[in-house]
Amino acid sequence: MTLMKKPSPRRxxxxxxxxxxxxxxxxxxxxxxxxxxxxxxxxxxLRKWKDLAPDLIVLDIMLPGIDGLSILxxxxxxxxxxxxxxxxxxxxxxxxxxxxxxxxxDYLTKPFELNEFLLRxxxxxxxxxxxxxxxxxxxxxxxxx
Amino acid sequence: MKQxxxxxxxxxxxxxxxxxxxxxxxxxxxWYVEVSARLEALIRGYHLDPRQFFExxxxxxxxxxxxxxxxxxxxxxxxxxYSVRTLRLYRLQHNFINNFTHELKTxxxxxxxxLETFAHHELPRDRQIKYLEYMLSDVxxxxxxxxxxxxxxxxxxxxxxxEFVTTDLVEVVERFCRENSHVFSDxxxxxxxxxxxxxxxxxxxxxxxxxxxxxxxNAIRYNTSxxxxxxxxxxxxxxxxNLRFRDNGMGLGKSELKKIFKKFYxxxxxxxxxxxxxxxxxxxxxxxxxxxxxxxxxxxxGAGQGSTFTVTLPLQRESEDGAA
Numbered sequence: 197m198t199l200m201k202k203p204s205p206r207r208x209x210x211x212x213x214x215x216x217x218x219x220x221x222x223x224x225x226x227x228x229x230x231x232x233x234x235x236x237x238x239x240x241x242l243r244k245w246k247d248l249a250p251d252l253i254v255l256d257i258m259l260p261g262i263d264g265l266s267i268l269x270x271x272x273x274x275x276x277x278x279x280x281x282x283x284x285x286x287x288x289x290x291x292x293x294x295x296x297x298x299x300x301x302d303y304l305t306k307p308f309e310l311n312e313f314l315l316r317x318x319x320x321x322x323x324x325x326x327x328x329x330x331x332x333x334x335x336x337x338x339x340x341x
Numbered sequence: 342m343k344q345x346x347x348x349x350x351x352x353x354x355x356x357x358x359x360x361x362x363x364x365x366x367x368x369x370x371x372w373y374v375e376v377s378a379r380l381e382a383l384i385r386g387y388h389l390d391p392r393q394f395f396e397x398x399x400x401x402x403x404x405x406x407x408x409x410x411x412x413x414x415x416x417x418x419x420x421x422x423y424s425v426r427t428l429r430l431y432r433l434q435h436n437f438i439n440n441f442t443h444e445l446k447t448x449x450x451x452x453x454x455x456l457e458t459f460a461h462h463e464l465p466r467d468r469q470i471k472y473l474e475y476m477l478s479d480v481x482x483x484x485x486x487x488x489x490x491x492x493x494x495x496x497x498x499x500x501x502x503x504e505f506v507t508t509d510l511v512e513v514v515e516r517f518c519r520e521n522s523h524v525f526s527d528x529x530x531x532x533x534x535x536x537x538x539x540x541x542x543x544x545x546x547x548x549x550x551x552x553x554x555x556x557x558x559n560a561i562r563y564n565t566s567x568x569x570x571x572x573x574x575x576x577x578x579x580x581x582x583n584l585r586f587r588d589n590g591m592g593l594g595k596s597e598l599k600k601i602f603k604k605f606y607x608x609x610x611x612x613x614x615x616x617x618x619x620x621x622x623x624x625x626x627x628x629x630x631x632x633x634x635x636x637x638x639x640x641x642x643g644a645g646q647g648s649t650f651t652v653t654l655p656l657q658r659e660s661e662d663g664a665a
Contacts, residue, residue: 219475224454285446
């Protein structure tokens, strides 16, 4: 077991056009030890996703320019695995179903509880590490699904 | 909204009804002519004079039938137009509810996040102040939305009993800009009175301020110039005052100039839009202008060329004074 994972902080991309909400999320995620980048438009979101390859994307649906669902689809075309958490003001089940159909991992309706958000983020990141499978060198130790 | 099956689609039903109606009209006429011809043959067989029976009748019958069918057709057409309009209004309203929910939930979400952060963490004072300011502006945003809806209900309910006072409009506008300078801190606003005399109008101050707030925040909200500018000019024309708001914002397409005043209507700005509004602002503005017995019109050289809103209000003579 010589290959240890680098203890670099997990990087989270927050795509949210409301400056106040984006900053509040960044503040709290940073307090949890994550590295956070903010994109305030759909276009910037897609660009930052490509440039930074974040470990998780927090996505607002109603965005200026390209909307959240289109971003979700573009990301899913290239990356099936990166966990995506949608934050949306729309709570109708058809909206959630639409998001889930396009391959979102989790869906929170605004206004949400901060603690719930942080726990969901933590859980999504943990699950993502399982999905990636055991680290090289540990392949035989654990036979995941 | 659930997808209705194609055979219930208004356009399909409309076309089908028209086809059925035209078919029945031709069949009525065809059968009538057919039956008449046979009857005529029969009558001739009895050596009677067919003119006695048919002379005028045929044309009258066809005429009456055609008129009736035309009436039915007109009825269907009216119902069709009405249903299309209702559908459009329903869509706009649906859109409005979505956007309005968004406009309410966004500040509430922000407030909740900061309050919870404050409850869990001890932040340095300077950051506390920064976030408290965010919270205050979120509260202001919420208040604005709530007022808009309440004003709408009042104005639409025709129970708006305004308190009109004769005031110098230049002064009203200048005071408004002064008092709300924090809203326009990133933009340049110039007020110019081209007529060089006090311009007295009968206005309801709170309503008029709402008009100013809507027109001016639109001008800086839908603005990508980096340095928003609004030129407000006053000009007299006979017994009217033209109050003009010219901005350097995103401008409007020709087809939008009238539609923007419709309730719930929103300009489709896919590409570089700020977060959507409620589609109520200019509808309210137009109603406020109407309550003041004035008119409003929008002009723009096109998208990206800025736009000009002109409010025309009746001027009061200087001798007239007091509330109406």
